[in-house]
Amino acid sequence: MKNTKQRKVVLDIINNSDKHLDAFGVYKLARISISNISLGTVYRNLGSLENEGAIQVIMVDGVKHYDKIIPHYHFVCKKCLKIIDVFDLEIPRLKEYNGNLVDDYEIVLKGICENCQKEDNYGIKRK
């Protein structure tokens, strides 16, 4: 695996953001550092970083969003699709289920976020 500047920029963006960016969001930020970086390269690097376990993915509304690998869960608002980090949640994990090897848990809490509970909020999706 080559250590290109594109790869480094992509990884740095994920590790320095708390915004749960999707691929295009990463691309927009990456262009600040490398003005001609291509969207395809961003996708390729996000993909390989994910495979290596250097970053993690959270799927929201059919779109992949990326996050650093520090262990935590997520809450996703059903109205505005905002993603909120969830720490300090104790969830017992199986190592195995009926002969199937379990090495990962994807856990997403879903509901209505604090802001969308207010009646003056019209639940506009933030896209």
Added chain:
Amino acid sequence: MKNTKQRKVVLDIINNSDKHLDAFGVYKLARISISNISLGTVYRNLGSLENEGAIQVIMVDGVKHYDKIIPHYHFVCKKCLKIIDVFDLEIPRLKEYNGNLVDDYEIVLKGICENCQKEDNYGIKRK
């Protein structure tokens, strides 16, 4: 909400299948009952049934798969992408987190299924 025959067929397919079908899989089965049903209609009905909480969704490899609402979790094999139902898993659930209302937990166990652990299995993705 109108009770059309298309809507009824789609719901029946989900409730009578244990295969975790995606939209196209539902479409293929639906055409047995209604030969000229359109894929768009299948998508529209799956969407509204999901919104109403009549069926649930499990996302695998970027594709929505549908399941009845009986409470259970899922295991997804990282190699072959097979979905296996997981029952009898005790997971404590928050009703609220930092002011955010939690009404749903999406929990997916991931790993290598029993079959893919055998060395003669080449991990062909079942698509």
Added chain:
DNA sequence: GTATATGCAAACAATTTGCACGCCT
């Protein structure tokens, strides 16, 4: 030097949408 990653654009796959028409109520 050579393999691998890149930029670019075209291809792809899943899903959504616009429109004219048909069917439930």
Added chain:
DNA sequence: AGGCGTGCAAATTGTTTGCATATAC
């Protein structure tokens, strides 16, 4: 009769891929 759901096809969206070039090692 009126409106919502449908079939159909085209449009969108997110993502992947082929290819010639550039770059890391």
